[in-house]
Amino acid sequence: MAEKRYPMTAEGKKKLEQELEDLKLKKRPEIIERIKIARGFGDLSENSEYTSAKDEQSVVESRISEIKTMLQYAEVVDVNDVDANEVSVGKKVTFQEADEEPETYQIVGSAESDPLAGKISNDSPIAQSLLGKKVGDTVTIETPGGAFAVKIINVEN
Incomplete structure (x- = not known):
């Protein structure tokens, strides 16, 4: 089965690449640090900081995966064609x-x-x-x- 194609403008592709970079280089490390700090609070079963950080990590990782897929199957449209x-x-x-x-x-x-x-x-x-x-x-x-x-x-x- 052929993968879905993602038509986009060059500007749109650039924005996705910037978002991916921001998520990987800024947001992901921030969340990892929050998880480390929250683990230090003790019992993880009643640790809302830990749960919140893990939930946010899941959302960020999902978005990273989604952007990677869109970029992999991107079709940059040249309006001059x-x-x-x-x-x-x-x-x-x-x-x-x-x-x-x-x-x-x-x-x-x-x-x-x-x-x-x-x-x-x-x-x-x-x-x-x-x-x-x-x-x-x-x-x-x-x-x-x-x-x-x-x-x-x-x-x-």
């Missing part, structure tokens, strides 16, 4: 629903998604409907809240 008017991962797309204000989002890999910053995941219903379409196309977007039609106004790198 795609037609300038075509919606793809890494590009900003502006679209408008009838009688509504235009909306602009950058389509990014799921690891980079931050809707409040205008970055939506390529796995989202909106992005899935827009990917591969071009400026001027009218697209029906199916979401859990219902379907709506939008017109693609602009695509930019």
Whole structure:
């Protein structure tokens, strides 16, 4: 079975690499030190500091593993390899629903998604409907809240 691919921008990959480095070189050693200190408090069965540090260690190790997998199977998307008017991962797309204000989002890999910053995941219903379409196309977007039609106004790198 083929491994899942993780499309992302070069910026997104760099951020993941920085997060991985921070977790491995700063966070992990801090937690190990907290565990050592907590062990010195005695009985581990009633030692909340120890339990808390071990729980945090588990979360950090899980995130390290997740990031390593994403980086191993990362597909850095070069927006210059795609037609300038075509919606793809890494590009900003502006679209408008009838009688509504235009909306602009950058389509990014799921690891980079931050809707409040205008970055939506390529796995989202909106992005899935827009990917591969071009400026001027009218697209029906199916979401859990219902379907709506939008017109693609602009695509930019």
